[in-house]
Amino acid sequence: MPEVLGEYLDRIVNIEMLDDNSLRRNKTELLYRAAREKQGAPLTHLAAKGLVERVKKDDYVILLSGAGISPWLEWGETDGPTGIASLARSLSFGLGARPVYVGNEKELGPVIAAGVAAGITVLDKEAVEIYKRKNTALSVPFPLGDRGAKEKALEILDEFKPSAILGVEKHAPNSVGVWHSAAGQATDPEGQPHVHHIVEEGRKRGVFTVGIGDGGNEIGYGLIREEANAIYEQSFGVSCQCGCGGGEATACATDVLISTSVSNWGAYGVSAMLAYMLEDPFILQDADTERRMVEVMAQAGAVEATYALSIPWVDGTSLEVQQAVVTMMHGVVANALRRKPVRMHEAIGDYGASRRGSK
């Protein structure tokens, strides 16, 4: 049953409604199919199953986001932070985990704001370890550029010994070390936190890793790097727009890759799957909570990336669409968990019996 539910959640998170001018239009389904073929099962289910098996109470879980490009997306974009906030909530409420947000300091602002709206406060290690405060995240700024990044990644892994690492819309370099925007252009590596080292070094230590993205340039797509680059090459004649030869897809792979239409939705799909597996719909934020999460994220500076506007939209889709996605997921989870027939059904009675009686 969880696998069947994962199938429907995968479909919800892969409904594409990109702007007709977007270069990524009509790629969502192709990227999903490649990811699905490689992994052989519904992606939201694979991620949630791995988390339930690996993450124990009081374990630290590293959450990575931030697709900012200064100065256009100075405090990051709106795709990422609410996905991280949803995961912080579901992993805390559902599994008793301790989320650790890691990223560019400026981009952590919208993540923290969205997390608070989702029910997760941010305090220091003392509050979590000495006072045992639950539903509390830690926030760890990561320096920009590659210098010292690997050392910092190892330091974070040593300090928190996480049982899982998840990235949501977090860019990473390709196989020749070039970073790309969603449009396939090269971006400045010195303007990015190189947190992919946490994923790469974490995997060497056997930590469970999940990458959630919607374009190919985000952590996780290393799993289908060649397939993703081939999809771009078939569409544009080149695998990226900068001529580096390495293609837009990142080389950074994860144990599970969730390829989606909007990265936040992929994270919501994992939260919905956890809500079902742990039999508690409350684990997934409701539509009103989602509205507050998106609004405070935008107020904290995150920019809607399609139009570069400070509005509560995500990847060209309105606030109402974000709420609708969460509402559909709640419908899927609530009905799958319903053990007794609803009263309305009893009131209607047995259609078959009434027909027989009328004859």
Ligand SMILES: [Zn+2]
């Ligand atoms: Zn390139």
